[in-house]
Amino acid sequence: xxxxxxxxxxYSRLLLVxxxxxxxxxxxxxxxxxxxxxxxxxAVTAPVQAGFARIHRRALGLWTTYLEWKALxxxxxxxxxxxxxxxxxxxxxxxxxxxxxRLRALLALRERLAVRTIGxxxxxxxxxxxxxxxxxxxxxxxxxERLAPVIVTRGVVGRVMELRRESAVIQLVTDPASxxxxxxxxxxxxxxxxxxxxxxxxxxxxxxxxxxxxxDLVFTSGIGGLFPKGLPLxxxxxxxxxxxxxxxxxxxxxVDLATVEEVLILPRGGAGDLGDAFxxx
Amino acid sequence: MKLxxxxxxxxxGTLIQSTVVPVLGFWGVVPDFPVVLVxxxxxxxxxxxxxxxxxxxxxxxxxxxxxxxxxxALSKGVxxxxxxxxxxxxxxxNPLVPVTAAVVATVADGAxxxxxxxxxxxxxxxxxxxxSVILPQAAYNGVLAAVLVALPAVRVRA
Numbered sequence: 001x002x003x004x005x006x007x008x009x010x011y012s013r014l015l016l017v018x019x020x021x022x023x024x025x026x027x028x029x030x031x032x033x034x035x036x037x038x039x040x041x042x043a044v045t046a047p048v049q050a051g052f053a054r055i056h057r058r059a060l061g062l063w064t065t066y067l068e069w070k071a072l073x074x075x076x077x078x079x080x081x082x083x084x085x086x087x088x089x090x091x092x093x094x095x096x097x098x099x100x101x102r103l104r105a106l107l108a109l110r111e112r113l114a115v116r117t118i119g120x121x122x123x124x125x126x127x128x129x130x131x132x133x134x135x136x137x138x139x140x141x142x143x144x145e146r147l148a149p150v151i152v153t154r155g156v157v158g159r160v161m162e163l164r165r166e167s168a169v170i171q172l173v174t175d176p177a178s179x180x181x182x183x184x185x186x187x188x189x190x191x192x193x194x195x196x197x198x199x200x201x202x203x204x205x206x207x208x209x210x211x212x213x214x215x216d217l218v219f220t221s222g223i224g225g226l227f228p229k230g231l232p233l234x235x236x237x238x239x240x241x242x243x244x245x246x247x248x249x250x251x252x253x254x255v256d257l258a259t260v261e262e263v264l265i266l267p268r269g270g271a272g273d274l275g276d277a278f279x280x281x
Numbered sequence: 282m283k284l285x286x287x288x289x290x291x292x293x294g295t296l297i298q299s300t301v302v303p304v305l306g307f308w309g310v311v312p313d314f315p316v317v318l319v320x321x322x323x324x325x326x327x328x329x330x331x332x333x334x335x336x337x338x339x340x341x342x343x344x345x346x347x348x349x350x351x352x353x354a355l356s357k358g359v360x361x362x363x364x365x366x367x368x369x370x371x372x373x374x375n376p377l378v379p380v381t382a383a384v385v386a387t388v389a390d391g392a393x394x395x396x397x398x399x400x401x402x403x404x405x406x407x408x409x410x411x412x413s414v415i416l417p418q419a420a421y422n423g424v425l426a427a428v429l430v431a432l433p434a435v436r437v438r439a
Binding site for chain 2: 009010013014017018020021022023024025060
């Protein structure tokens, strides 16, 4: 018998396993309440299972936290990119709105002026201390004339000083070489508005003109024939004591020349009084 | 010499099945890790070890799962024995052998359990069980076996 057992060892083990299994199944059927083996195994495995479950829960918690953190980080990066894009778009929109507003105002001025004007865009600036000029994208081929007045909605910018085929250089009113005939709106005192090194303007009137005070508006006088009458030049911010012949007043330019981007070029001379077009300035 | 390893296999396999494996489920399909373990061990250690380890792992699963005691002990003992006989006909160096064996063993395990469960008037139909539980689990076990076979420690022993 033992010899047989050894000879067919593997089959005998299978037989044993089958017998044990069927016995368990059978016994279980006969006495379902006597689950002593289940109880015994469970007593050993339950604490280990509980430990594993705790570890698993913690690991799962960590993993979930990591996933949430990762998702939050991805969200934050996405939102940051969105904010940047929106800010950029907003800036662009603001820029377009400002440009639109400027062009509308310029167009309205052009219609009010009732003279033939040429619109131009500023393409370059010359801001050194000695000269102050702008380069525009209109030139001889567009019908521009040398010394033609250049304006924007708020007043005088300067005059066309150098004419090229498809561009022109404008001498700004604040250029030290610029000199334009001006008139104090309230007192009608005539004088010269000159550019000052440093980007300011000054009004030179006769010493006898005592009524000139801070806050007075100065317009072009039309004298000299280059600039039409009635274009805003600036506002008096300071009046100096008179010297022998002249009374000097510092002016704040009517136009913020640093921000000019589009201009209108008027015909040289003969445009009459354009003061009505700037009555709101 | 091998006894501690077998104890470790039975204890570890049981604990992994009851703690880690449920987390690895996809669309309700959970692998039967002890089947894969029994097949891999049986292929390397022969039918005697496969049979006994299968019986022990199955019994432990029966205890933990709360089903009829001896049900999985029987099915896994049998598949352990049959898997242990495979090296007589197949080349173990072929990595497809353990993978295919795991798939077939899962189906056989399921069929055997269903057959025995008929004694207990198990209500589900075999076709339904095969389609929704046994075959998806067999596929998952095949993948699991392939992953385990790909591990260097397992490959060296093959």
